[in-house]
Amino acid sequence: MYKVFQELNFHVITFDYRGYGDSTNVRPTEKGVVEDVLQVYTWLINSIEGNQKPLIVLWGHSLGTAIAANLVSHISQLCSERNTSCLPPPDALVLEAPFNNLLDEIESHPFSKLVSWLPYYKNSFVKPFTSSSEYAFTTDRYLCDVPTLPILMLHSKGDRIVPYDLAVKLYECIKNSRTTTGLLEFHVFDKGHNNLCEACDLPLVVT
Template sequence: LFGTLIAALLIFAVIFIVIPVIYRYSYVFQRNLLFLNFVSVPVDFKHPEKLNLMGARNFYVRTDDNVTIGVWHILPSKFATSGSQKDTTDWLNRGDPIFVYMHGNSGNRGTAHRLELYRLLQKNNFHIIAFDYRSYGDSSPVEPSETGVVNDSKHVYEWVKLKAGSSPIFLWGHSLGSGIASHLLDILEKQKEEIQGLVLESPFNNMSDEIRSYPLARIFKFLPWFDYFFIQPMYDNGLRFESDVHLSKVSAPIMILHAEDDIVIPIDLGEKLSDSIKKARISQNSNSPLIFHPFSKNEGLGHKNIYRAAELPLYILDFVNNSLAYNQQRS
């Protein structure tokens, strides 16, 4: 009996004392759990047609801190007649809307559910610019940070802007990518860039609330030192992803997509984000479109499969058209 008690105490100490201490004082541990950039499946990035992605071209963009970013440009279906690797850059300035897509943690731009979303957008005749942040896919093996991945995204946007002419540019962020896209939009609007709209798929409002809601964190939430060991160190290390703050003053139209059965990022975090943006826009007398589309748990879409929703193409088309009309009227 005594031995069992000692074993139980040791297990308790390891789980509720040792692990929190390691987490608090190890930036590497925090970073790896957040970005999961070590979780990936090999992809032949130079030949996206091998993934049944037609009309896609692989190329690279270099950032101001010497990071090389792997990128795919996926043509609208009306232009995507083959898997040709010819330079398709000139197609960007023909007026068709462009989505710059920021993926979530783990995997790369060739992960299965991301490919399905590209195909859906392609089918509806949008350009897609999909890329991997530093340390993901075939991009430079430089350790990520919030500042770093946002900077990568900014350089990809700048490349698109340079080639797009007057074609409308939208941002799309999924999961962790929603925090990156929100941060990027804040930066771009402060620089007077004209972003036509932002789509947030399965987003959270800030890293603090996301940590509290994360399934693995629930076993620690009763601890009086939870914030000190799990939240404060993330914020101290600049891993905040405060979308509610970044989107509080932006003027671009926003559409939020969230499934009721998302257990990775619960829908209430998407609702909190929507509410915070709505309150900010009311206080600023802004009538910029803000749309929240929940998806019933009966559809079984979870965190990664909203692309399967039958109503999604209509939601996207309506958002694009309404955003373009709003921005034209505003200008």
Template sequence: MIKRLIYLTFLISLWMGGMALKTVIVGAVLTIFVTYIILPLVYHNCPALQRHLVFLTFVNYPKNVNFDEPEKEGLPGTRNFYIETEKDVKVGVWHILPESLIASVPKENLDDRESWFIKTLSDHRPVILYLHGNTASRAVAHRVELYNVLRKMDYHVVAFDYRGYADSTYVQPNETRVVHDAKVVYRYVRERVGSSPFFVWGHSLGTGIFARKIFRKMPKFEWLFLKPLAASGIDFRSDDHIANINAPILIMHAEDDLVVPYALGRKLYETALKVRSNDAPPIKFVGFDAKYGYAHKFICRAPEMPEILRDFFSKAIEGPN
């Protein structure tokens, strides 16, 4: 009797083990089918999904920011204002003063304060227009950390949120629209800096890396992913556009960046060397070893970054010898 029970138990175990193995196999097949067939086809045929995956406007943090009080976000000496980039569309902007000017901000009359801030842009200190990545707002911690590094170097920083982000008008963004917003803010600053050195700092947005990292070796990758992005106006062809930049360029990239792979930063640099004209202003690439852990957001923590910037800005201002 005991032997029969042991044998029966063994048969049940084999049956259950077989069922478990079948469950694992079926689960794996379904996962592969959904991941590499269903999701790519849904993505290919859904422009709204494409926009939402490139422009993560729904990833909005920190919460409950009062953009009129940037000092509460660690930025005293900062003016909040709005620029109309087209009819019924406004973008929220911060002008962050160099550290040496914070104590001089007028505290009484708001009109005098606004006029004073505008005049400081032409005080011959460098002015940096910061274009942020595809999540959160100008108030997010790692951006505030960068602003504070730059203001300690005695630079002005102008940072804004594209349409659809933070306190800017909610309009679904695409490449044409966010580039338009950036151009309008650029012109606003350009018209007010006088002879002050003026630079643009861009970070991350428009890479479409989520697809490149997971699906890039798939058959029909370009048809499934890249062509729909182009058709939706969100492909951000940096490798094409860089040929038309007639200004000195500095590319900084951390080796442990898991959002935009380091190899793409190098590829962009090498492409620029090939496609820009021989008499184009210089381009420089600076890489940061993975051991420092700067990843995608924290190159501003590199002790040598201020010196890298000073050297680049100095040579850009001096121009070719």
């Protein structure tokens, strides 16, 4: 996907959350990874000269869509908790392969289908995530709090990791929370979970 952005002459800033990739090997929580995004976003805003502010688009993929949604929904609160000046929101949000909330994603995941028949499935596989505030990832709730932020959703009907139906649920939830303001678009492709970058018409959609 980064190569697609570069070919479109976009500047791309990306990083590894705590516990992911080459980042610090610690147990990630939703609060922690959102703080990581806030740290990078703060650096970006402070690095831009006042008279030359470019278009800033926050792009999340898969779990990153929920993290990005959390940030844009709580950016003022997060800045207040850190005793820092309030940051401007991004100009737009792109959600690639999003889900509506973690509970539905867990129960729709291919692994869950293999073990959902077990009598202790709910308590052992679902409850540890959904009963803890450390792993809420309720994108549908977060994005109902930003009714004017332009949002572009991208998904594939062939996605076996995050089912297309969950993206539809999220889209309907966001749409119902808006009136006449706030651009919301949903584009569907025929690629898999990690292959939307191969879609020939993707550049036309994102520009």
